[in-house]
Amino acid sequence: MKSETFPPASPSAEAHWVEGELVRSLLRTQRNAQTLGLLLMAVIVGVLWGDVSPVPLAAWALLGVVVAGWRLWILRRYEHEVMDQGTEEILAFFRRYRLVWPASALVWGLTTMLYFDRSSLADQFICWLAMAGLAMLSINSLSSQLATMRASLDTMAAAALAVMGWRMVVQLRLQGPSYHWWLVALLLVFWQVLRHSGQQLHETHRRNFELQFRNAQLIDSLTRQTQAALDAVEIKNRFLASAAHDIRQPVHALGLYAGWLGTEPELVHELAPKIVESTKAVNQLFDSLFDLARLDSGKIRLNVESVDVSKLLRDLEVQYRPLCEAKGLQFRLHLCPGTAVSDPILLQRILGNLISNAVKYTQEGGILVASRCEGNILRVEIWDTGLGIAAVHQREIFREFYKVPTHAGTSEGFGLGLYIVARLTHILGHPLTLQSRVGRGTVFRLRLLPTDARAAQERSVRSLEQMVPGR
Structure with missing residues (x-):
């Protein structure tokens, strides 16, 4: 019987999973319990045949067969429709049909109507022994579900005591033999012993499944940490x-x-x-x-404030215009006055990497750095007339150490600039888009949506966790 995949660890998830496994355990034992119950029913019919009237004996046997058939139908439906489904489906199925076990116990408790003080002592002894065996079998097969086990034991004992009380008090008017009272006392003691033993067995079942759940979670955690370590070694080697x-x-x-x-x-x-x-x-x-290193160690400290984008772009112009002129490229700046809520240092690093990338891969023409207004939002664009990037590479260029293989003469690139840009724009919440045509050039557009410091810090943590699972 297939068990459900272990859910993420939490007290509620663990309790839910354990309940499902306890129900699976109960249902796994029911075919054997069903077979033994039918055999004991045949024993009682054989022992009492000739001692009691055949009509009540046949009625009892027929009722027992009907309840057994009901249980068999439930088990077959479970095995064909529900067994391989999840915990929620298992528990819902069990809740619908859990009364079949107390109903079966009621049938067995009513057997005392057939033999108590109505057949020979030897036959009564055999019947009592069969009932005791069935009761002990029930704590073994039903103890994984404590409520169901108790309901079955209580129903069987209550039915037997009710029949005995009717016989001793109403029919015999307390004039019956004294051993009747000893039988009642013995039944009460046996009933409580079975309930206590069933509870102990249930706690053992529950602890076993809780340990199984926790061991599986530990193995899963160790597997993820091992894989994370292997990934870290691979990243370090690369x-x-x-x-x-x-x-x-x-x-x-x-x-x-x-x-x-x-x-x-x-x-x-x-x-x-x-x-x-x-x-x-x-x-x-x-x-x-x-x-x-700062990104991968999670040591980035955000300082979100209002940034004068025009001033930031002019500072970048001072840095990169000489590089463009040294290569014979034009550097143009188009400004739309405005501010953005962001981390000024990280934003400068993003734009600097994009401009540096444009200069690096442009051999003729020029670079345009422009800020444009979209309502209250600024958008920064970096245009170049460089090599361009084929569509097949436009997603890959944001991976660490990736270099476009068709860019001849650009081996001085490290394959880190755009990877760092992608990580930082994600953390700051500034969407970055790319358009490019091979041989015509590329444009990067960065929308400076306001950065929420707390959300940015959470994105930074999640980014690190995704890169190194279990960290």
Whole structure:
């Protein structure tokens, strides 16, 4: 019998799952209990045949067969329709049909009408023994559901005591043999012993399923943590491999330039700019790695305030216009006055990475940085006339260490800039869109929706948890 998948850990989820498993456990035992009950019914009919009137004996047997048939129908329906479903369906099914067990116990309790003080002592002993065996069987098969077990035991005992009381008090007017009272006392003691034993067995069942649930949750947690550790190792290896590959070229160039400068000092004016460029490339890589480290460690501290977007873009112009002019590119700035609610440092990092990316992959033409108004919301656009990005790569470029393979001559890229941009825009709640045509250029549009500091911090935590599950 298939058990339901373990739900996420919580006290209510655990209790719900355990209840479902207790019902499954009860229903698993019912076919064997049904078979033994029918055998004991045949024993009682055989023992009492000839001692009591056949009419009440046949009526009792017929009633027992009807109830047994009802139970069998319920079990078959459960096995064919409900067994492989979830906990909620199992519990709902059981609630609909749980009265069949007290009904069966009532039939057995009424057997005392057939033999108590109406057949020989030997036959009575056998019948009492059969009833005791059935009662003990019921605590074994029904104890996983404490309420059902108690209802069955109470119904059987109450029916038997009612029949005995009617016989002793009403029919015999308390003039019957004294052993009747000892039988009543014995039945009461046996009834309470069975109830206590059933409760102990139920608690054992419940503890076993609770331990099973917690062990499964622990195994699942350990599996997720192990996978997270393996993922972290893989990310670290990829990180180191990519960083080593990216840093090798500028460091190697620095060594060559320094060697040339040592042997041919007259080339200082030619080599100095190249040394500066190589140094900048190394610094850019370290800046990106530091940004990535802060993101992946969850140590980003947000400082949300009103940002003068025009001033921010002018500051970026001062930084990037010389780079464009050095490559023979035009740098144009179009401003729409306004402010945005954001983290000024992170926003500058986002826009700086986008402009740097545009300069890097543009060989002719120029860059346009524009702020535009959408009602009360500002939108910043970064246009370039560069290589463009094919549709097949437009989602991938936001992954860490990803480089568009068709961009020849752009090996100096580290594959981190747009990954960092994507993470930061998600955290700040600034939607970023991209449009591009291969060979024509690219435009990034950043909508500066107001940043909610608390929501941004929660997004930062969730982003880290998604990247490293179980962290």
